[in-house]
Amino acid sequence: MQLPKRKISPKDQDVVFWLKTKNYPLEAIFSAAYVFIDRAYIYLDGDPEKEIMVRLRSKEKADKKKLEALEGEFLNELLNFLLRVEIARNNQKIREYIVASALVSSLPENLSEQPSVENDQSAGDWRDDPLGIATSWEDAQPAPKKREKKAKKK
Amino acid sequence: MVKLNRKIYVREAIEQAIKDYKGLAGFRLSEKGKYYLISIKPKENGTQDVIEREFCNYILSLEKGM
Numbered sequence: 001m002q003l004p005k006r007k008i009s010p011k012d013q014d015v016v017f018w019l020k021t022k023n024y025p026l027e028a029i030f031s032a033a034y035v036f037i038d039r040a041y042i043y044l045d046g047d048p049e050k051e052i053m054v055r056l057r058s059k060e061k062a063d064k065k066k067l068e069a070l071e072g073e074f075l076n077e078l079l080n081f082l083l084r085v086e087i088a089r090n091n092q093k094i095r096e097y098i099v100a101s102a103l104v105s106s107l108p109e110n111l112s113e114q115p116s117v118e119n120d121q122s123a124g125d126w127r128d129d130p131l132g133i134a135t136s137w138e139d140a141q142p143a144p145k146k147r148e149k150k151a152k153k154k
Numbered sequence: 155m156v157k158l159n160r161k162i163y164v165r166e167a168i169e170q171a172i173k174d175y176k177g178l179a180g181f182r183l184s185e186k187g188k189y190y191l192i193s194i195k196p197k198e199n200g201t202q203d204v205i206e207r208e209f210c211n212y213i214l215s216l217e218k219g220m
Contacts, residue, residue: 026162030214030217030218031218033214034214034215034218037211037214037215041207041208041210041211042210042211042214043210044159044162044163044214045159045162046159046162047161048161048162052162057207
């Protein structure tokens, strides 16, 4: 694998290297840069569609070895964020599905389960009474004479 | 003078950083070609370099949240 081109300048305490955005998206470069904000002064330049120049200037005194280490750590952090970006991209549909189902399940029951009367063909006509619950109490009971006869027998 | 690439740095973040650094220095923001040009005049002598560099870091941190 080809290493990114770089220039180390211990005199200025900085290391400059170039990253192809085809391999390292700007989003990942920003995230890695953010991690190094407390250790180095970071300056970005270049063309986000082709190549980005990263300049890390150490906040502490640094020799060539330390600057090389700084660059190496930055590239490691970059790989870490590349993986995160990739995973986020791959899981996007699953995350959207989970969020959507969570939103639907958090709706009040009346809203999520109440069928639309206009579209529900299985609801039938409201005048039908398949369970016989529309019958009045008097109609449902036996006639009073029959009840009296039964009482006398007892 | 700080030169920031317009394709990388967001003007909104630069303006916010200028507001936040107002107490430390005077700023003038302009555009030339593909760069934003920011001239910085610190209120204290000897702080030019540090303010310029910290200012750039601060803009990056603001952009991360945008």
